[in-house]
Amino acid sequence: MIEFYKKLAKSFAVLVVATLVAAALCLFMFFGSDELLPAQESPFPWRIETIKDQLTDNASSITVLNQTEHLEFEYTLNAIDEFPYVKLLMVFQQPDGQFVDFSHYHKVSFDVDCSPHTVATFNLRTNDAKATKAGDFYSYRFASHWFDCSGQSATKEADLNGLEVPLWWLVENGISAHDRTYRLDQVFALSFDSSRHGPVGVPTRIKVSRITLHYYRWGYLVVFALFCGCTWISFWAWAFSLHSTHLAQDIRAKIEHDKPLVAYQKLSITSHKDKEKRAVLEYLAKHYANPELNMELLIQDLGVNRKKVNEILREEIGFTFKAYINKLRLTEAARLVCDQPNASINEVAFSVGYKNVTHFNKLFKEEFGCAPNKFKKLNLAPGSFPNDE
DSSP states (O other), X not given: OHHHHHHHHHHHHHHHHXXXXXXXXHHHHHEEEEEOOSGGGOSSOEEEEEEEOOOSSSOOEEEEEEESSSEEEEEEOOSSSSSOOEEEEEEEOOTTSOOBOOTTXXXXXXXXXXXXXXXXXXXXXXOXXXXXXTTOGGGSEEEEEEEEOOSSOEXXXXXXXXXXXXHHHHHHTTOOTTOOOOOTXXXXXXXXXXXXXXXXXXXXXXXXXXXXXXXXXXXXXXHHHHHHHHHHHHHHHHHHHHHHHHHHXXXXXXXXXXHHHHTHHHHTGGGOOOHHHHHHHHHHHHHTTOTTOOHHHHHHHHOOOHHHHHHHHHHHTSOOHHHHHHHHHHHHHHHHHHHOTTSOHHHHHHHTTOSOHHHHHHHHHHHHSSOHHHHHHTOOOTTOSOOOO
């Protein structure tokens, strides 16, 4: 069976490597993304709009510096109003006028570079069946994610399923404060809004160089699961078949090796002149199937002493009395299993001298490497064992 274990180990190692490679490829392909910048690469057409507070004399100001390769704008919040604001919106323009579906995205990330001490929000603005009115920007439900800038470029991330709907918006639109959900399948716009927690009365600049929507390609996990299932099931089926083949080969080799033992009456006895040796070996050859056979019975019937019997078996056969009897019985049992497939295992065990079938099964498996039932299924050809003459 050594050859079998070598083949099994080598094939197992190859399959493990193949599985790891497939896992790495599927993992790489599992994470998908869509880029909204630059504009020409976006899967959703969009346009830029700006909104600011409406004080007559001291309104906040906002200027768009770039809106193609990246988004860059500069604003100054007025210092008079209690809640000054500006907003830069990416409004999605669907040909059929419908909203954009973000339901298969789970995260958004963007690279942002802005003036020091800037605090702003990323917002997802969606249709709300209870509040949204056509043409009224403020009636769209929005959910926010806060971010700040230290004056250096940084990547910010927001969980699209974990944004926060402001309580004041719900109150203004007469909606329960407990209703914090929003429709990812009905997105109207994304926006970057100022915050009153940032600089007021001084020019502030924000540059967004990349906006990425992230999603999962679940199909690759299905492909990987199917690949693993098919390959590993096939591997173990092949391993089982290979094990049976090698086991049958080993058993045949063992049978060939034990043929001289089964036919020892011709090969051994004719070369012995000693009467006691001939008597012991002939007696065992004729009576090994007797379930009552033991050393005391042999000594009583032949009139030889125990020490002499042990010497004969060690010198002639190389076995102890008990081991030799088991060898004869198990060899005959294997022949019966092959040549008489209709016989039950119980019948075989009893016919060769075993009263306890469980004990017989244990000894048989130790001798041949498999249980009698499996031995029978290996389809060893009748006649594999020599017939006693």
